[in-house]
Amino acid sequence: MAFDPFAEDPPARRGGHEIGQDLSLLSIDEIDERVGMLEREIARLKDARSGKQRSLDAASAFFNLGSA
Numbered sequence: 001m002a003f004d005p006f007a008e009d010p011p012a013r014r015g016g017h018e019i020g021q022d023l024s025l026l027s028i029d030e031i032d033e034r035v036g037m038l039e040r041e042i043a044r045l046k047d048a049r050s051g052k053q054r055s056l057d058a059a060s061a062f063f064n065l066g067s068a
Contacts, residue, residue: 017034026034 017038023031
């Protein structure tokens with residue numbers, strides 16, 4: 001599909017959020033939506049980290065790692 005310079009529709013926005021992107025064109029609702037999305041992603045990352053830390057702690061205890 002070729003680019004139509006006379007098209008009435010604005011270009012579609014990409015989904016998601018890019019760190020450092022220009023936020024000046026976003027509405028308050030769009031900013032709130034992104035904040036919520038990023039807060040959910042932070043919670044997901046923290047959960048994944050906790051799970052990995054528990055696995056590491058269990059392995060360390062089993063193999064007595066960290067004790068001389």
